Amino acid sequence: MIDEAGLGELAARALAGLGMEKADAEDAARILVLGDLFGHHTHGVSRVESYGERIKLGGIDPRARPAVEEAAPALARIDGRNALGPVVGMRALESAIGIARTQGTGIALARNSNHFGAAGAYCWLAAEAGFASVVASNASVTIAPTGGREARLGNSPIAFGVPGDDGNHFVLDMALSVVARAKIRAAAARGATIPDTWATDREGRPTSDPKAALDGFLLPIGGYKGYGLALAVDLLAGMLPGAAYLTHVNSWSEQPRESGNLGHFFLAIDTSVLGSREWLAERMRDFARILHETPAADPAAPVKLPGENELARMQQQRRDGIQVDAAVLRMLQERAAGAP
Amino acid sequence: MIDEAGLGELAARALAGLGMEKADAEDAARILVLGDLFGHHTHGVSRVESYGERIKLGGIDPRARPAVEEAAPALARIDGRNALGPVVGMRALESAIGIARTQGTGIALARNSNHFGAAGAYCWLAAEAGFASVVASNASVTIAPTGGREARLGNSPIAFGVPGDDGNHFVLDMALSVVARAKIRAAAARGATIPDTWATDREGRPTSDPKAALDGFLLPIGGYKGYGLALAVDLLAGMLPGAAYLTHVNSWSEQPRESGNLGHFFLAIDTSVLGSREWLAERMRDFARILHETPAADPAAPVKLPGENELARMQQQRRDGIQVDAAVLRMLQERAAGAP
Numbered sequence: 001m002i003d004e005a006g007l008g009e010l011a012a013r014a015l016a017g018l019g020m021e022k023a024d025a026e027d028a029a030r031i032l033v034l035g036d037l038f039g040h041h042t043h044g045v046s047r048v049e050s051y052g053e054r055i056k057l058g059g060i061d062p063r064a065r066p067a068v069e070e071a072a073p074a075l076a077r078i079d080g081r082n083a084l085g086p087v088v089g090m091r092a093l094e095s096a097i098g099i100a101r102t103q104g105t106g107i108a109l110a111r112n113s114n115h116f117g118a119a120g121a122y123c124w125l126a127a128e129a130g131f132a133s134v135v136a137s138n139a140s141v142t143i144a145p146t147g148g149r150e151a152r153l154g155n156s157p158i159a160f161g162v163p164g165d166d167g168n169h170f171v172l173d174m175a176l177s178v179v180a181r182a183k184i185r186a187a188a189a190r191g192a193t194i195p196d197t198w199a200t201d202r203e204g205r206p207t208s209d210p211k212a213a214l215d216g217f218l219l220p221i222g223g224y225k226g227y228g229l230a231l232a233v234d235l236l237a238g239m240l241p242g243a244a245y246l247t248h249v250n251s252w253s254e255q256p257r258e259s260g261n262l263g264h265f266f267l268a269i270d271t272s273v274l275g276s277r278e279w280l281a282e283r284m285r286d287f288a289r290i291l292h293e294t295p296a297a298d299p300a301a302p303v304k305l306p307g308e309n310e311l312a313r314m315q316q317q318r319r320d321g322i323q324v325d326a327a328v329l330r331m332l333q334e335r336a337a338g339a340p
Numbered sequence: 341m342i343d344e345a346g347l348g349e350l351a352a353r354a355l356a357g358l359g360m361e362k363a364d365a366e367d368a369a370r371i372l373v374l375g376d377l378f379g380h381h382t383h384g385v386s387r388v389e390s391y392g393e394r395i396k397l398g399g400i401d402p403r404a405r406p407a408v409e410e411a412a413p414a415l416a417r418i419d420g421r422n423a424l425g426p427v428v429g430m431r432a433l434e435s436a437i438g439i440a441r442t443q444g445t446g447i448a449l450a451r452n453s454n455h456f457g458a459a460g461a462y463c464w465l466a467a468e469a470g471f472a473s474v475v476a477s478n479a480s481v482t483i484a485p486t487g488g489r490e491a492r493l494g495n496s497p498i499a500f501g502v503p504g505d506d507g508n509h510f511v512l513d514m515a516l517s518v519v520a521r522a523k524i525r526a527a528a529a530r531g532a533t534i535p536d537t538w539a540t541d542r543e544g545r546p547t548s549d550p551k552a553a554l555d556g557f558l559l560p561i562g563g564y565k566g567y568g569l570a571l572a573v574d575l576l577a578g579m580l581p582g583a584a585y586l587t588h589v590n591s592w593s594e595q596p597r598e599s600g601n602l603g604h605f606f607l608a609i610d611t612s613v614l615g616s617r618e619w620l621a622e623r624m625r626d627f628a629r630i631l632h633e634t635p636a637a638d639p640a641a642p643v644k645l646p647g648e649n650e651l652a653r654m655q656q657q658r659r660d661g662i663q664v665d666a667a668v669l670r671m672l673q674e675r676a677a678g679a680p
Contacts, residue, residue, distance in 0.1 A: 071613045072444020074414035104412025105447045107609065132580060148634035148643045160572035162579065170575060172568040197537070204637030221562025228512040228646035231631075232500035235510060239502065239623055240472060240614055246630045267607070269447065273412045274580055283579055290586045291571075294488035297544030303488045306568035 001321030002329070008033045011045040014335035018052045019062035020084065028086035034121035036322050038310035042182070043118040046328045050252070051084060051115075052335060057256045060084055060114055066091045074103040077241065078110040082259040085116035085137075089264060093122045096268040097131055104273045109241035110264040113137075115252065120173025120307070122266065123161025127169035130277070132269040133161045138238035138262055140251040143177060144217035146224040149204030151217050153246055155180075156233040163271055165281035168288070172306040176230040177218040184210045237265040341661030342669070348373045351385040354675035358392045359402035360424065368426035374461035376662050378650035382522070383458040386668045390592070391424060391455075392675060397596045400424055400454055406431045414443040417581065418450040422599040425456035425477075429604060433462045436608040437471055444613045449581035450604040453477075455592065460513025460647070463501025466608055467509035470617070473501045474607040478578040480591040480600070483517060484557035486564040489544030491557050492586055495520075496573040503611055505621035508628070512646040516570040517558040524550050577605040 002010070008029045015025035029045070036044030054060045064083035068091060071077045076095040080088035092108040099106025116122075119135045126133035139154030159173040178198050187194045188210035196206040199213035207213050220226025238245035243263025250258045271280055294303045317323065342350070348369045355365035369385070376384030394400045404423035408431060411417045416435040420428035432448040439446025456462075459475045466473035479494030499513040518538050527534045528550035536546040539553035547553050560566025578585035583603025590598045611620050634643040657663065 072610065073442070074439075074446070075444030075609065075613055077614070099414075102413070103443060103445075104415030105443075105445055106414070107445045109614070132575070134576075145631050145634050145643045147636055147638065147641050148631075149637045150634050152630055152634050160575070162575045170571070172572050174565050174568060176562075176565075178562060200637075204635075221565050222516075222518060223561075224646070225514050225516075225561050228514060231510070231646065232512050235472070235500070235502045235627075236474075239620075239627060240609065240611065242615065245623075245627060269415065269580065270412065271580070273415055274417070274449070275582065280579075283585075287575075287579060287585060290492055291485050291488075294485050294490050294492050296487055297489045297540075298487065301487050303485045306564070306571065 002324055003321050004033060004037065004318060007036065007045060007322050007324065010329070010332050010336060011048060013339045014048050014332040015051075015084075017335040017338035018048075018055050020087075021063060024084070024087045027090040028084055031086040031089060031117040031121045033322075034124060035118040036324060037314040037317055038118065038120065039313035039317075040118055040310070041325070045324065045332060047115070047117065048335060049328075049331050054114075054252065054256050055084075059256045059258060059260070066110070068095050074099055074105055074107065076106070076108040078108055080110050080113035082112050082114070085114035085262065088113040089116035089122055092264055092266040093125060093135075093268075096133070096266040097126060097129060100131055100268040100270045104270050106268045108266040110266070111241045111243035111261065112259065113243070113262045113264055114260050115262070116264060118173060119157040119159035120161070120171045120310070123159045123171045123173065124169060126268055127161045127163040127171065128167075130163055130271055132163065132271055133159075134265070134267040135159045135161075136233045136237045136265045138234045138243065138245060138249060140249045140260070141247055142181065142218050143220055143227070143230060144200065144204055146220075146227040147204070149200070149202065149217075153227075153230050153234060154249060155218060156230055156237065158233050162284065163280065164284040164288070168284070168311065170284070170305065170307060171310070176220050176226045176233070178221050179218075181214070181218060184213050188214060233265075238263040241265070342664055343661055344373060344377065344658060347376065347385060347662050347664065350669075350672050350676060351388060353679045354388050354672040355391075355424075357675040357678035358388075358395050360427075361403060364424070364427045367430040368424055371426040371429060371457040371461045373662075374464060375458040376664060377654040377657055378458065378460065379653035379657075380458055380650070381665070385664065385672060387455070387457065388675060389668075389671050394454075394592065394596050395424075399596045399598060399600075406450070408435050414439055414445055414447065416446070416448040418448055420450050420453035422452050422454070425454035425602070428453040429456035429462055432604055432606040433465060433475075433608075436473070436606040437466060437469060440471055440608040440610045444610050446608045448606040450606070451581045451583035451601065452599065453583070453602045453604055454600050455602070456604060458513060459497040459499035460501070460511045460650070462606065463499045463511045463513065464509060467501045467503040467511065468507075470503055470611055472503065472609040472611055473499075474605070475499045475501075476573045476577045476605045478574045478583065478585060478589060478603055480589045481587055482521065482558050483560055483567070483570060484540065484544055486560075486567040487544070489540070489542065489557075493567075493570050493574060494589060495558060496570055496577065498573050502624065503620065504624040504628070508624070508651065510624070510645065510647060511650070516560050516566045516573070518561050519558075521554070521558060524553050528554060573605075578603040581605070
């Protein structure tokens with residue numbers, strides 16, 4: 001157990017130990033610690049290890065300063081210059097929010113970036129500041145187009161945030177595959193079969209064999225609908241910003257020395273322009289109430305909103321401390337020992 | 341067979357016959373004819389019949405003028421004043437594009453509206469003008485929340501558009517249920533079973549019996565992911581604009597005399613700010629090429645992009661004439677006979 005401030009400080013020192021400037025390391029640590037607070041440890045401070053490996057191989061520039069260009073009054077373009085993803089993400093978030101403060105709406109489109117942590121972490125920060133947001137990134141390819149038998153698009157994450165009453169923000173953070181690859185790996189390890197809606201084999205045929213699925217491709221939600229949504233995200237986050245898209249995105253595991261040239265999409269809307277804080281809070285309470293009061297199919301499992309489990313986990317961990325793997329803490333301490 | 345101009349004129353005269361002003365009737369006809377051109381006749385001029393019924397019952401005001409308010413330099417709020425949906429939609433589209441022309445990005449949020457036709461029709465018009473777009477609407481409730489056994493959210497449509505080379509625009513237009521209710525009705529009529537991923541019975545349990553499904557609720561794509569996306573759309577298109585949301589949206593069939601107070605979300609991005617026309621055209625050609633060249637699971641069924649079938653249908657119908665039901669043409673002619 002470690003508290004939020006302590007984990008943030010340790011992660012920032014670890015990132016500084018990898019050559020990052022203090023302010024950038026603190027920004028990146030903030031995004032990663034939010035991943036842990038939500039209970040998504042795969043997108044938390046454990047990432048410092050793989051970020052560090054890629055920095056050492058020259059695939060990420062720890063000291064790069066992203067350049068923000070005002071392309072139009074309500075539209076910023078950001079050249080990430082191959083900085084760490086969460087650093088580019090924080091510049092993009094600040095830029096979209098800064099624009100929305102004066103224009104009502106702000107968009108920031110980032111290129112030359114890398115894995116930026118949990119998309120929902122940015123929506124959370126936007127909601128805390130009173131902004132509705134849509135945040136998306138593209139990703140290296142893992143999904144075959146509908147009807148295809150070769151991976152040509154990424155399992156791109158997209159997140160939506162709307163400020164709620166008293167910190168009860170709506171945050172939906174999801175990727176567009178039916179399940180994550182890790183879930184198929186777990187089934188393979190157990191020797192279990194999987195539903196044939198999760199993935200195809202390498203020939204593009206639906207399979208219930210997890211080993212064949214790991215050789216094949218993830219299936220998007222809703223078949224051609226999820227395929228279409230993943231393309232739409234790649235267009236917003238990769239195509240429009242001038243980043244790589246589809247098979248042009250370099251794979252972290254296969255080309256660790258290369259810049260990934262990932263792209264991100266950040267949209268912020270100033271909700272104070274739409275109505276008073278209390279107006280929105282009251283409507284958001286009502287929105288949640290309507291859903292919570294739905295009669296449940298299983299009375300023991302009441303209906304929830306997206307992000308509610310994460311919010312509960314955050315509140316509990318802020319009270320009791322954050323659960324981080326001992327091995328991850330040791331890794332951070334080792335990296336931090338190299339800090340200036 | 342009837343050509344595009346002829347069908348547009350006939351539909352506009354039919355709408356004028358229902359009491360609409362000429363310019364509004366022409367705007368609405370433009371959106372409906374695009375639905376037919378894409379081959380989506382359920383969202384085409386056939387809608388004039390149900391629009392007309394609702395106008396006669398006082399549920400829609402055919403002469404209302406939507407009011408556009410500049411809430412901030414890049415954010416417009418539109419009070420639809422219960423006008424016909426496509427009229428509100430066209431005002432919102434013009435507003436978002438008009439803002440994006442000077443600000444780079446423009447958002448228009450509409451309330452007090454009604455069914456606005458095919459979301460993709462607006463994205464198509466935006467793409468023709470060089471703008472990327474996201475267009476969404478909320479809808480009356482047909483979907484139960486994940487784990488619930490009562491419909492509390494709508495099968496809200498969302499569409500994405502990006503200008504392509506030489507009119508080959510990317511347009512993805514989809515709702516968030518696995519299938520439309522019509523597909524379940526068709527199975528019931530044939531006496532066939534349905535996959536148990538399409539819908540639940542009235543107790544919220546997945547069912548393969550189409551009759552039980554028609555008594556129950558549509559299932560969203562990807563389970564809780566599609567549920568979350570449908571909520572996100574309702575927040576962007578209903579909550580933020582100050583429109584109704586969730587169960588507050590009045591049902592067309594159950595309360596035809598009441599205003600629906602639907603809401604819409606329109607986002608436009610001026611792509612000319614991001615790079616030259618040729619820069620985007622070249623990237624969009626490459627994007628399509630990467631997908632088309634994916635080895636196909638079935639060599640007889642090559643990989644397609646979303647919207648390609650619709651685009652082909654549009655090109656074919658522009659060449660050969662639009663296929664409209666004789667009964668629909670008669671209905672339009674009857675309505676048009678009442679025009680001033």
